[in-house]
Amino acid sequence: MTGDRIVPAVHDHGGEGPPLLLLHGAGRTLADWAAVAPLLVPHHRVLAMDLRGHGHSPSGPWRLPEVLADIEEVLADHGIPGALPVGHSLGGMLAVRYALEHPDVTPGAVNLDGFGWGRPDQYVGLDPDQVVQRLARIRELSVADRKRELPAEGLKDLLAEERVISEQLGIPYELLEAGVLRSVRERGDGTLELRPGRREMLQMCAVIDSLDLFVLFRRMTAPLLLGRARRQVPRVPDLDWFDHMMAAYAKGLARDLAALAEERPNVTVIPVDATHAMLLENPRAVAEEILAFAS
Numbered sequence: 001m002t003g004d005r006i007v008p009a010v011h012d013h014g015g016e017g018p019p020l021l022l023l024h025g026a027g028r029t030l031a032d033w034a035a036v037a038p039l040l041v042p043h044h045r046v047l048a049m050d051l052r053g054h055g056h057s058p059s060g061p062w063r064l065p066e067v068l069a070d071i072e073e074v075l076a077d078h079g080i081p082g083a084l085p086v087g088h089s090l091g092g093m094l095a096v097r098y099a100l101e102h103p104d105v106t107p108g109a110v111n112l113d114g115f116g117w118g119r120p121d122q123y124v125g126l127d128p129d130q131v132v133q134r135l136a137r138i139r140e141l142s143v144a145d146r147k148r149e150l151p152a153e154g155l156k157d158l159l160a161e162e163r164v165i166s167e168q169l170g171i172p173y174e175l176l177e178a179g180v181l182r183s184v185r186e187r188g189d190g191t192l193e194l195r196p197g198r199r200e201m202l203q204m205c206a207v208i209d210s211l212d213l214f215v216l217f218r219r220m221t222a223p224l225l226l227g228r229a230r231r232q233v234p235r236v237p238d239l240d241w242f243d244h245m246m247a248a249y250a251k252g253l254a255r256d257l258a259a260l261a262e263e264r265p266n267v268t269v270i271p272v273d274a275t276h277a278m279l280l281e282n283p284r285a286v287a288e289e290i291l292a293f294a295s
Contacts, residue, residue, distance in 0.1 A: 004066050005070075005073075008050055008051070008070050008074055009049065010074055011047070011048045012046075012078070013037040013048065014041060018084065019044065019046075020040060020044045020083055020084050020085075021071065021074065021075060021080075021084070021085050021086065022037060022047065022086050023051065023071070023087035023088070023092070023094055024088060024090075025088050025089025026089060026196075026208070027196060028054065028088075028179060028183075029050050029179055029182040030048035030182075031178045032179060032279045032280065034178060035175060036283040045083075049070075049071070051070070051091070053195060054183070055182045055183060056182065059195075063207070067094060068097060068098055071085065072098075081102075083106075084106070084107050084108060084110065086110040086290055088112040088279055092111030093111065093114040093211055095114075096111050096213075096216050097211070099222060099224075107223070108220075108222040108293075109220065111224070111227070112286065113276050113278060115253055116208050116213065120132055123249050123252055124249075124255070125248055125251075137239070141239075143198055143205065150184070150193070151191070151192070162176035168234055169281055170281065172280075176280065217264070218260070220264075220267070221266060222266065223266050224264075224266055226267065226268070227270050227278070228254065228257060228269065228270070228271050228272065229272055229274055230272060230273050232275060233246070233275045234275075268293065
């Protein structure tokens with residue numbers, strides 16, 4: 001690694017056919033694609049990568065130009081500069097940005113539930129000022145959860161939380177466990193580090209907040225697939241207003257995506273029968289939509 005450049009960790013799933021690059025969400029790893037990628041391989045060459053500061057990739061400043069350069073370098077190193085970027089959550093936003101910056105070689109983009117927290121006016125029926133306050137609280141909690149160090153027993157606690165999520169959402173525990181283990185790194189002193197850390201999470205939040213996603217969607221002239229989760233995530237503890245707020249956002253997002261698809265013939269919007277954790281909950285549905293779009 002030199003300067004702000006890194007060498008990202010990559011899993012080459014193999015396969016032949018038009019290439020795909022799979023990008024995960026914030027705080028996740030390429031392990032999230034473990035159940036989806038094998039369904040794509042019979043028809044495509046498939047790579048997945050850990051974004052900088054995540055999984056097995058080195059850390060570095062979490063700024064958009066550097067992150068997009070990481071993606072470009074991975075594709076160049078593997079001889080597939082024209083791969084279709086397919087991303088989930090933050091990875092979906094990056095897929096769109098990457099496609100916009102490489103229009104001559106990139107055939108389009110797939111963004112699976114990468115819409116962030118939206119605009120205050122998208123929360124149908126709620127006071128925008130109240131939405132701003134509550135979003136600040138949600139961001140505060142999401143960053144506070146990213147502790148740099150964990151005691152040895154902290155890993156057991158994390159895996160116990162994943163066991164609960166497995167039971168709530170019907171996700172195979174092994175998939176959740178693999179994601180946690182890939183996100184934890186042991187330091188020289190024996191303590192455990194959960195990646196990405198608080199500093200990187202703050203930088204990622206700033207990147208997400210800087211993106212006017214619907215402006216980006218409208219700039220796309222190549223084919224764009226936007227997947228929206230049909231079901232809400234489970235209730236967040238201690239936030240009794242969370243479910244109501246997310247239901248209001250789902251209405252506004254569905255409204256705006258429908259208008260976008262009506263306006264832009266290159267945009268396809270599809271609902272996915274899952275929560276935001278769609279890659280783990282319903283990998284077959286996700287794979288089928290990707291295959292239909294990329295064929």
